[in-house]
Amino acid sequence: xxxxxxxxxxxxxxxxxxxxxxxxxxxxxxxxxxxxxxxxxxxxxxxxxxxxxxxxxxxxxxxxxxxxxxxxxxxxxxxxxxxxxxxxxxxxxxxxxxxxxxxxxxxxxxxxxxxxxxxxxxxxxxxxxxxxxxxxxxxxxxxxxxxxxxxxxxxxxxxxxxxxxxxxxxxxxxxxxxxxxxxxxxxxxxxxxxxxxxxxxxxxxxxxxxxxxxxxxxxxxxxxxxxxxxxxxxxxxxxxxxxxxxxxxxxxxxxxxxxxxxxxxxxxxxxxxxxxxxxxxxxxxxxxxxxxxxxxxxxxxxxxxxxxxxxxxxxxxxxxxxxxxxxxxxxxxxxxxxxxxxxxxxxxxxxxxxxxxxxxxxxxxxxxxxxxxxxxxxxxxxxxxxxxxxxxxxxxxxxxxxxxxxxxxxxxxxxxxxxxxxxxxxxxxxxxxxxxxxxxxxxxxxx
Numbered sequence: 304x305x306x307x308x309x310x311x312x313x314x315x316x317x318x319x320x321x322x323x324x325x326x327x328x329x330x331x332x333x334x335x336x337x338x339x340x341x342x343x344x345x346x347x348x349x350x351x352x353x354x355x356x357x358x359x360x361x362x363x364x365x366x367x368x369x370x371x372x373x374x375x376x377x378x379x380x381x382x383x384x385x386x387x388x389x390x391x392x393x394x395x396x397x398x399x400x401x402x403x404x405x406x407x408x409x410x411x412x413x414x415x416x417x418x419x420x421x422x423x424x425x426x427x428x429x430x431x432x433x434x435x436x437x438x439x440x441x442x443x444x445x446x447x448x449x450x451x452x453x454x455x456x457x458x459x460x461x462x463x464x465x466x467x468x469x470x471x472x473x474x475x476x477x478x479x480x481x482x483x484x485x486x487x488x489x490x491x492x493x494x495x496x497x498x499x500x501x502x503x504x505x506x507x508x509x510x511x512x513x514x515x516x517x518x519x520x521x522x523x524x525x526x527x528x529x530x531x532x533x534x535x536x537x538x539x540x541x542x543x544x545x546x547x548x549x550x551x552x553x554x555x556x557x558x559x560x561x562x563x564x565x566x567x568x569x570x571x572x573x574x575x576x577x578x579x580x581x582x583x584x585x586x587x588x589x590x591x592x593x594x595x596x597x598x599x600x601x602x603x604x605x606x607x608x609x610x611x612x613x614x615x616x617x618x619x620x621x622x623x624x625x626x627x628x629x630x631x632x633x634x635x636x637x638x639x640x641x642x643x644x645x646x647x648x649x650x651x652x653x654x655x656x657x658x659x660x661x662x663x664x665x666x667x668x669x670x671x672x673x674x675x676x677x678x679x680x681x682x683x684x685x686x687x688x689x690x691x692x693x694x695x696x697x698x699x700x701x702x703x704x705x706x707x708x709x710x711x712x713x714x715x716x717x718x719x720x721x722x723x724x725x726x727x728x729x730x731x732x733x734x735x736x737x738x739x740x741x742x743x744x745x746x747x748x749x750x
Contacts, residue, residue: 316363324377328368332395335364336429340463344406353531358406361399368395394424401433405440408583413437428458435467439474442712442719447471462492469501474716478505496525500538507545508595515545537588544570544593570597571604579672582706586669587713595661602644602661605668610636612678619682631744638740639674642733643667643707647715650725654717666710673702704730 317324320334342357367373369391392400401416417434420427435450451468454461469484485502488495503518519542526535544566570593578585590598613636614629644667648660677699684692704726711722 316367319359319363320367326367328370331364331367335360335368335395335399339402339429343463354406358403361403364399365396368393368399392419394420394427394430397423398427398430398433401430401437405433405437408440410437410440414441426457428454428461428464431457432461432463432467435464435471439467439470442717442722444471444474444716448475460491462488462495462498465491466495466498466501469498469505473501473505474713476716478508481505482509494525494529496522496529496531496534499525500534500541503541512545516542519545540573544597567597567600567604570601571608574601574605574669575672578669578706582669582702582709586706586709589669590662590665590714593661593665595659598661599664602664602666602668603640605665605672606637606640609640609668609671609675609678612675612682616678616681620684627744635737635741635744638737639671639733640667642736643670643729646729646732647711650717650721651715654721662714666707666714669710670703670707673699673706 317326320326320331320338322330322334326334338360339357342353342360344354344357365372397416397420401413401420404410404412404416414434414437417430417437420430421434424430431450431454435447435454438444438446438450447467448471451464451471454464455468458464465484465488469481469488472478472484473481482502482505485498485505488498489502492498499518499522503515503522506512506515506518519538523535523538523542526538574589574593577589593601610633614632617627617632644660644663647663647666651663677695680687680692680695687695707729708722708726711717711725712719717725
């Protein structure tokens with residue numbers, strides 16, 4: 304007699320895939336592919352319930368698609384968590400494992416498993432798209448484009464391939480071409496909420512505000528129907544910001560300075576909230592929801608916040624040993640922002656990468672945000688243990704480098720290899736120049 308928990312597990316795996324216990328391998332594969340497309344995390348961003356459902360679907364398929372494991376599972380002889388041996392794994396097995404690794408943010412591992420799946424089945428469309436999605440997460444939009452193009456050569460009606468084709472084109476700076484790809488994705492899957500949302504962002508970049516608003520409304524409706532509350536709130540916030548921006552959304556009105564400043568403050572706070580605790584996953588969405596002008600201003604406002612904390616930290620912590628006027632100190636505090644933005648722009652021009660000054664400004668401002676913690680700690684350093692100051696310095700330095708790396712790969716569109724070389728150069732140059740500017744200011748103040 305099987306224990307109740309095991310009986311429940313037995314029922315769950317077949318119920319999860321919505322098949323009968325006597326289903327054939329072909330029926331299992333068909334059910335798995337249908338559910339994967341329905342519950343893929345890319346269709347339900349930031350929805351933990353959908354992510355967990357997708358993980359369980361993959362787990363169920365890994366057991367039931369392997370005859371030996373399925374038999375063992377049915378008989379409850381061995382624990383069902385034993386992974387199949389690599390030499391006996393099919394293309395579908397490697398694909399399922401790649402999806403699981405992608406969910407765990409192991410994108411390099413996902414690429415390797417997709418490579419194995421494709422080597423076993425060169426016409427595996429889903430594996431090409433999954434590999435392209437992993438390359439996109441790694442900041443390599445050109446590889447994503449190659450995988451999507453290959454997938455579409457195999458199946459010209461595969462909506463996810465068009466979607467990631469649009470994402471890669473957009474990241475590479477081709478907004479109109481991205482719109483064309485999103486339109487194809489919607490043509491073959493009218494419920495693709497993220498395609499509507501991303502197409503709206505591309506329309507907004509091209510100042511086609513009526514089209515952008517229409518796409519955002521459609522995305523919001525689909526997300527609400529699909530139960531994705533997080534995605535729905537994001538679209539509604541984007542829509543609200545666009546409609547309140549003067550001269551946009553078909554609304555003609557004079558700019559209200561108070562409303563404009565309030566909107567910028569809201570954008571800044573939303574940006575900080577979105578990426579500060581998750582720079583790898585939150586930085587790009589925070590940037591993408593803003594048009595070029597607002598992204599540049601938000602980047603500048605982030606720099607102002609850092610500068611204010613820097614000035615306060617100097618006066619509060621070093622007031623007995625540092626005697627400098629306010630204006631030069633403010634200038635020194637803004638110097639890292641200017642240097643980082645300039646270096647990002649210069650590197651883009653040298654490498655001929657698409658991008659904008661708005662992206663450079665946003666990247667520089669976001670990079671400085673972790674350092675505000677260090678600036679505040681500096682102001683109260685006399686009341687803190689030296690060991691704690693060392694810990695804060697190490698933590699904020701690491702977080703700053705992580706944020707800068709994320710921005711270089713996701714906003715400035717540099718490859719991982721380029722970013723790995725560029726980031727330390729940017730940190731060293733900006734830090735060195737700012738240091739000598741600060742020392743020069745102290746030297747001038749002493750005379």
